[in-house]
Amino acid sequence: MNRTYLTTTLPYVNAKPHIGFALEIIQADMLARFARGRGAEVIFNTGTDEHGQKIYERAVAEGKDPQAYVDEYAAKFDALKTSLNLTYTHFIRTSDPDHKKAAQAFWARCEKQGDIYKSRYQVKYCVGCELEKTESELSQGRCPVHPNLELELRDEENYFFRWSKYQERLLALYAARPDFVMPAHRLTEIRTFVEAGLNDFSISRLKEKMPWGVPVPNDPDHVMYVWFDALVNYISTLGWPKEDGEFVFWPGVQVAGKDNLRQQSAMWQAMLMSAGVAPSKQIFIHGFITADGQKMSKSLGNVVDPFDLVAEYGTDALRYYLLREIPSHEDGDFSRARMEERYSELANQLGNLVSRVAAMAQKYFDGKLDPVALDWTAREEALASAIAQYDFKAYLDSVFAVVAEGNDLVDKTSPFKLVKEDAPAAKAVLSQLSEMICFIGRALAPALPQTSEEILRRYGSVILVGESLFPRRDERT
Numbered sequence: 001m002n003r004t005y006l007t008t009t010l011p012y013v014n015a016k017p018h019i020g021f022a023l024e025i026i027q028a029d030m031l032a033r034f035a036r037g038r039g040a041e042v043i044f045n046t047g048t049d050e051h052g053q054k055i056y057e058r059a060v061a062e063g064k065d066p067q068a069y070v071d072e073y074a075a076k077f078d079a080l081k082t083s084l085n086l087t088y089t090h091f092i093r094t095s096d097p098d099h100k101k102a103a104q105a106f107w108a109r110c111e112k113q114g115d116i117y118k119s120r121y122q123v124k125y126c127v128g129c130e131l132e133k134t135e136s137e138l139s140q141g142r143c144p145v146h147p148n149l150e151l152e153l154r155d156e157e158n159y160f161f162r163w164s165k166y167q168e169r170l171l172a173l174y175a176a177r178p179d180f181v182m183p184a185h186r187l188t189e190i191r192t193f194v195e196a197g198l199n200d201f202s203i204s205r206l207k208e209k210m211p212w213g214v215p216v217p218n219d220p221d222h223v224m225y226v227w228f229d230a231l232v233n234y235i236s237t238l239g240w241p242k243e244d245g246e247f248v249f250w251p252g253v254q255v256a257g258k259d260n261l262r263q264q265s266a267m268w269q270a271m272l273m274s275a276g277v278a279p280s281k282q283i284f285i286h287g288f289i290t291a292d293g294q295k296m297s298k299s300l301g302n303v304v305d306p307f308d309l310v311a312e313y314g315t316d317a318l319r320y321y322l323l324r325e326i327p328s329h330e331d332g333d334f335s336r337a338r339m340e341e342r343y344s345e346l347a348n349q350l351g352n353l354v355s356r357v358a359a360m361a362q363k364y365f366d367g368k369l370d371p372v373a374l375d376w377t378a379r380e381e382a383l384a385s386a387i388a389q390y391d392f393k394a395y396l397d398s399v400f401a402v403v404a405e406g407n408d409l410v411d412k413t414s415p416f417k418l419v420k421e422d423a424p425a426a427k428a429v430l431s432q433l434s435e436m437i438c439f440i441g442r443a444l445a446p447a448l449p450q451t452s453e454e455i456l457r458r459y460g461s462v463i464l465v466g467e468s469l470f471p472r473r474d475e476r477t
Contacts, residue, residue: 005252
């Protein structure tokens, strides 16, 4: 059976959804839809990361019970499914009882291997990342990802994971599988990090200081460190530690941001090795999104809300912007000006082609055109190659090259004029255009599913005229 397992990271529920996570989950959704279109049975996982100090402190600050707090925010993230037209099959929450049991079973396996021990914990700690920081990772004494947060100096006894034990095995994994992390420069980045040496990392916190976490097995004084607990979601969502049922879909493809590179491709892989579970299939790392060239932050007031953009432009327009405008492998920028330009492309290029060909087919031939066989093999191979490289922009560039060819054909042949002189020739041109539009409709299914469905509905055995796929600015309400 052709099985595919895809998962996003789990967003930390200390704030409402932002456009950066919208990018990640839309990318994963496109991969899932493409795989289904190729006949695969797909499990697509997402969810919410609900433990840790940031969440505990935020809940306390708002005077809420931590569980009630995470319940409220988990619902906001699950609402993305409708807003962004997502097809995930699993939504796991790390506060779920089954996940907690799986995390404890995972801990027990690592402990049995001798990979968990107690030691003194003295480190500079970034609460924003929920990670310890070495001096080489700091910029002017602060975490470069969260420069507005003071680093905490921690000194307490915690449990540790023997990450250092797995340095050579991790390097062997990277050498054996040169596409394990995509794009290639991210694999080079993590290999360089691992080659420099690994320090064992803390995997627990004292419950009296931070009570909101999964209890450590056989030690009521400690809860699990949020990263150790959360990473287990990728297999607990499949029913692990049961190794039948949905777990047969493992290993899977993980989609993550560049700030997750170390956790996904080194920490998690070493943990899997310790627990005797196969490593991930592949890890795709995307970049960050800025806003008008600046890092998004609440203090600057430039955080972009995906729900607001959907309300203004529609789901497929936002999906189009994120998939085609934002570079697949590097950082990208969101701006209202570019959003307007990308929307205009949809209206003036795709929407216009679909509408005017349908109008001419209906007016001159009652919507009944002749079947035309065009060879799409090369185009389909290009689309599959783009997906394999996680190059969503290249995928849409290929589709819109056909849109441009269609518009050029209309402009060059002018079927509305040709029909007066040579009706069969005009019909032949429109029939060719109809087949091109059907290909466009099929190819857009993973990226712009609503648009794809509407195109294919209109371009059936009888071509139908409909409203603008993307109403122009002055027509939008």
